Amino acid sequence: MSGFTLLGLVGVIDFLTGYEYSFSVFYVLPIALIAWASNQRLGFLASLIGAVIWLIAELMSGRSYAHHSSPIWNTLIRSSLFFTVVILLTKIKMLMQRERELARTDYLTSAVNSRYFKEIAQLEMYRIQRYQRPFTIVYFDLDNFKEVNDQFGHFVGDQVLQTVVSTIKKRIRKTDTIARMGGDEFVLLFPETNDKAAKSLTTDLQGYLLTEIQRNHWSITFSMGVLTCQAAPNSIDELVTMADNLMYSAKSDGKSTIKYATYWGNRDHREWQTCVP
Incomplete structure (x- = not known):
């Protein structure tokens, strides 16, 4: 609306200054504003309106033409x-x-990359x-x-990673985020x-993932560290490190395991473990 105004x-x-003064660049500026702020269709509409306004301003200011087709040509x-x-x-x-x-996305899996994940997580910590x-x-x-x-080659390995991300994306909300942190590690x-x-959510997700993996006959399971924050940790690195440590603790206790913890800030920190076959 600002652009059209x-x-x-x-x-x-x-019109008020007369046809002796050129205003071409001043027509381009609002048209460029509309195209940039909205879309190409509105930009084209603004272009037509701008050309017509320019023609009307010239005609009303008393400009004469050598041939009646000149104003039409100028408008085109x-x-x-x-x-x-x-x-x-x-x-x-x-x-x-x-x-x-591209700067925010992992090229292989289309999950967000670790740098962009940290930006999103920081906003969540502020919230x-x-x-x-x-x-x-x-x-x-x-x-x-x-x-x-090693057994099937990197092409199959890439397929595994892509399958994991696509399976999870089908099961999570639009407000949720999946990021590839590197190699076969995700958050x-x-x-x-x-x-x-x-x-409840992670147990279901692990089940969906195992079903999809077994359908493709890949001998892969999932070890997960699940950290629920009731308070904000001191930094993103601390947040990721706590969840990472939970995951490695789960892996050391047996594969295909989920370990849960709740972070309460300075008040308390409690954790428990669930194994999923």
Whole structure:
């Protein structure tokens, strides 16, 4: 709306100053604003409106033409210029968005990468400090993944990782996050999820994963460390380290195991363990 309003304002000023003064760049600016802030379709609409406003301003200011087709030609040329600006800007915007996505996403699995996960987790820590709403992170890796890689090759190993991520994405909320931390290690972030919900959720997720893995005849299980935060840890590194330690504790107690813990800040820290066959 600001862009269209500005476009109309430029037309009024163009009319008041007369056709002796060129206002071409001032028409381009609101059109560029509309194209960048919205989409290409609205940018094209703004281009047409801008060209028509420019024509009306010239005609009302008393400009005469040598031939009656001249204003039509000028309007077409101006529209083409505006369309070109819109196409270029929307293309640049799309490339920038794509570059931003690539910088945040693991190229193999389409999970978010560790750097972007830390940004998301930091926001969740800010939120728990303000609203005291719990969240849960799940750190897990794939038991026997190296053996599968060695036996079947890296192509099959890549398929395993992709299958794990795609299976989880089908089972979690849009507000949840799955990130690949490196190799066969992953972390899940569940906002507003307490320990009871976390236990039910991760048990179900592990079951879905095992079913999918067994369907493909891969000898892989999952060891998970599940940390529910009722208070914010001191840093993201501390948060990830606690969940990572839980996962390794679960792995040392036996593969295909989930270990749970709840972080209470300075008040208390309690943990318990559940084994899933």
